Amino acid sequence: MKTFQLTIITEKDANKVLNVLNGLVVAGMINITENVENAVSPNFDQVEELIDESELSPYYSEEQIKDILHL
Numbered sequence: 001m002k003t004f005q006l007t008i009i010t011e012k013d014a015n016k017v018l019n020v021l022n023g024l025v026v027a028g029m030i031n032i033t034e035n036v037e038n039a040v041s042p043n044f045d046q047v048e049e050l051i052d053e054s055e056l057s058p059y060y061s062e063e064q065i066k067d068i069l070h071l
Contacts, residue, residue, distance in 0.1 A: 005035075047071055
């Protein structure tokens with residue numbers, strides 16, 4: 001068995017490539033596993049930087065900004 005990493009260059013071609021690959025899955029020739037990296041929660045300094053960069057503080061409270069930015 002060989003393992004390859006595949007990068008689809010343009011988003012518009014993603015469906016075409018996946019259709020071809022799904023045909024190979026149906027034929028029993030390959031298995032597809034999508035890589036999903038675990039997200040890490042931002043630390044306090046990163047949250048503060050995101051809030052500052054968003055420039056929402058004149059208009060919203062810190063709690064509202066965190067809700068807007070999904071932090």
